[in-house]
Amino acid sequence: MNIPNKVAYLGPVGTYTHQAALNAYEEEGFQFEPQVEIKSVFDAVQNDIAIRGVVPVENSTNGAVMATLDLLADIQGRYPDIVVCGEVYFDVRHCLLGRSATRTESEWTSGRSPQTVNDPNAAGPKGTPRVSIKHIKRLYSHPQAWGQCTLFLDTFLTGVERVDTTSTSRAAELTASDSTGTSAAISSLSAAHVHGLEILAEGIQEKNDNKTRFFLIKKQNAQPSPFARPEQSHGTKDDYKSLVALTVRDRPGSLVEALAVFRDHDINLTSIQTRPSGTAPWNYTFVIEFVGLRAVQGGSVNRALADLGDVVEHVKWLGCWHKES
Numbered sequence: 263m264n265i266p267n268k269v270a271y272l273g274p275v276g277t278y279t280h281q282a283a284l285n286a287y288e289e290e291g292f293q294f295e296p297q298v299e300i301k302s303v304f305d306a307v308q309n310d311i312a313i314r315g316v317v318p319v320e321n322s323t324n325g326a327v328m329a330t331l332d333l334l335a336d337i338q339g340r341y342p343d344i345v346v347c348g349e350v351y352f353d354v355r356h357c358l359l360g361r362s363a364t365r366t367e368s369e370w371t372s373g374r375s376p377q378t379v380n381d382p383n384a385a386g387p388k389g390t391p392r393v394s395i396k397h398i399k400r401l402y403s404h405p406q407a408w409g410q411c412t413l414f415l416d417t418f419l420t421g422v423e424r425v426d427t428t429s430t431s432r433a434a435e436l437t438a439s440d441s442t443g444t445s446a447a448i449s450s451l452s453a454a455h456v457h458g459l460e461i462l463a464e465g466i467q468e469k470n471d472n473k474t475r476f477f478l479i480k481k482q483n484a485q486p487s488p489f490a491r492p493e494q495s496h497g498t499k500d501d502y503k504s505l506v507a508l509t510v511r512d513r514p515g516s517l518v519e520a521l522a523v524f525r526d527h528d529i530n531l532t533s534i535q536t537r538p539s540g541t542a543p544w545n546y547t548f549v550i551e552f553v554g555l556r557a558v559q560g561g562s563v564n565r566a567l568a569d570l571g572d573v574v575e576h577v578k579w580l581g582c583w584h585k586e587s
């Protein structure tokens with residue numbers, strides 16, 4: 263029998279999402295399938311190519327990952343079955359990866375590492391380049407990473423062209439393919455190894471406690487997988503979080519009415535993100551996360567969902583999961 267056991271993640275190998283996916287599922291015998299963009303992870307899960315997906319949703323320094331919120335809110339109805347079934351927090355420690363100016367072209371192509379890479383004494387103060395980076399003319403990274411490294415970029419790489427990439431590991435891949443050695447990527451230690459790049463600077467993110475939260479997604483009502491741990495088998499309802507996306511009617515007080523439903527059912531909200539709904543200019547979708555577990559029948563979450571149905575224009579259930587912090 264062909265048992266689906268694939269986990270789709272934002273690739274290529276070496277992204278932070280890949281590392282989060284390994285943390286979540288490595289022990290369970292899954293196969294890991296890199297995807298080019300966050301949307302492709304949703305496509306793979308919706309189309310049964312993968313049984314689980316892993317996507318970034320929020321960074322502690324730079325805020326929400328808009329692409330993920332928009333795909334979850336799914337205004338075009340392309341992902342009707344996708345729900346969140348878990349979360350993973352991952353410490354994000356960015357590096358500047360590239361080639362040092364002192365290396366000759368033949369050293370770059372032979373893959374020989376210069377001393378700076380493995381020399382523990384080579385690192386200067388936190389975030390300071392280990393070698394001269396004056397030769398860097400182009401920087402690649404995922405847009406989320408720019409906002410996590412503002413101080414480093416403003417201090418050492420001001421005025422250098424920035425090119426957005428679909429992920430930080432893709433940024434490292436593009437840097438590795440630049441034979442002039444004048445490109446650099448903001449990426450991970452793991453991507454440095456995967457793409458054979460030097461670590462020009464390490465720990466260049468603004469905050470020491472920089473973390474990204476990732477969502478684990480699946481299809482609602484998917485058959486339980488023999489590979490996945492049961493997701494809702496432990497703790498009380500306060501150990502779970504739930505997610506909905508809603509649009510309210512265009513009239514005074516409509517958002518207040520929606521929020522009052524959560525209060526009336528004693529439900530504690532943990533975040534509200536606002537996104538353009540896509541239906542008309544200045545019309546918004548609210549992605550709302552709260553403490554609570556949705557029971558099969560009854561319970562405060564089901565009662566709140568029923569009441570929300572009476573006061574909002576549209577509400578989409580987006581899943582519940584055991585909270586990890």
Ligand SMILES: O=C(O)C(=O)C[C@]1(C(=O)O)C=C[C@@H](O)C=C1
Pocket residue numbers: 272276277278279280318319320321327354404406407428429430431474
């Ligand atoms: O590009 C990666 O490596 C990713 O996994 C994506 C992502 C994100 O979108 O937030 C994940 C962690 C970091 O915050 C930067 C980028």
